[in-house]
Amino acid sequence: MSKLAIFGGKPVRSYPFPPYRTLGEEEIEAVNRVMEKGQLSRFIGAWHPDFWGGEEIRALEEEWAAFFNVKHAIAVNSCTSGLQCAIGALDLEPGDEVIVPPLTMSATVVAPLVFDCIPVFSDCDPATFCLDPERVQDAITHRTRAILAVDLFGHPISERLREIAKDKGLYLVEDAAQAPGATKGGRYSGTLGDIGVFSLNYHKHIHCGEGGIVVTDDDDLAIRARLIRNHAESCVEGAGVESISGLIGFNFRLTEIQAAIAREQLKKLPELLSKRRANARWLSKELKDIPALSPPEEGEDVDHAYYVHAIRYDEKVAEISRDVFVAAVRRELPVMAGREEDGVLIRGGYVRPLYLLPIFQQKRCYGRKGYPFTLSGRSEWPNYTEGCCPVSERLHFKELIIHELMHAGLSISDMKDVRDAFFKVWEKRDELKRLSIQDI
């Protein structure tokens, strides 16, 4: 075996990985269909037949609802705006608490703040990386009204959260941005709670540039979400919704071109998922033989969507830090065609636990006096101090390795290169012991 690339040896692979490109002739034809019609949007912010959007929007919503076996699908211009529709639909009081995970994209935890509600962080389960139901129970107070759970990295949230929510009279909102097509007990992620949201941004399994879809079986939540999408205050009387609180309207509307692209992308989802799953499962099986690595587990009733392949690393077993190990693996592998500027698509950690962001550390969101955090009436609550979610901190700072080198554009022969890079570094790890991350 040649010298480690980090010491000038020949890397396992130097030519780029193929790109992840889901767009093809079908999407071009769909865009042309809309262009020929000449109607790029048909929404109107008034109670009118066009309140519901144009032909492509309605078709996308119907097809999405049928695919995910849900009563309502509501197309929006991002998952971020969809999460705001979902939280707004719940009609919460300012100061109500929403339990959220610390490991997610910031858009998840900001959605409650938009409606003056307070995010309360609860730690994750180190096996699934999603909210740990036991910790959630500890975080419930008399002000808790909802749990906003995330199917992180494509792993579905725990069904226990449904039971807890039902038992305590809370809403369960699901951020399924990273998990379209994942299932738990035969039910799709996104449909495990009262209301769920998907992302169609260009990093996701399927996309239309930017976009999102809200799903629910609940008629009241659906009409409220549609109102928030489209200038609620002007449409609420026509819609006959009596409880108008929270119904301030935005313009979260998706265009006809994006909807037409999303319709084609949805058709491709099963095939794209099965390729990702095959790659990720192959790699998990191989990497299990490295004692310091724990590849992601899937419970018996789980079908993972593998947004990324998240591996846990045990520094004590390896006797070198995760960051040095990852730096060495990166040097053995190439970039991905089309995303050269992102470097090699493997890294240590995900996002810093979100309570460490300035908005929570300074408890400063609207104005300078701490609103809405002050609504709790207690200066020490919620607890956003470092150490409040130790599992998430340990995962991010020490244990997690995530990579995208199992996407649907790759084959098992590409997987072999990824495996070989890990094994090469593992077998030569003694040589890395003299390095610290500052040396690299």
Ligand SMILES: Cc1ncc(COP(=O)(O)O)c(C=O)c1O
């Ligand atoms: C878990 C999660 N929630 C929300 C979002 C926001 O999605 P969007 O970019 O569609 O607004 C993302 C995007 O990466 C995400 O990963």
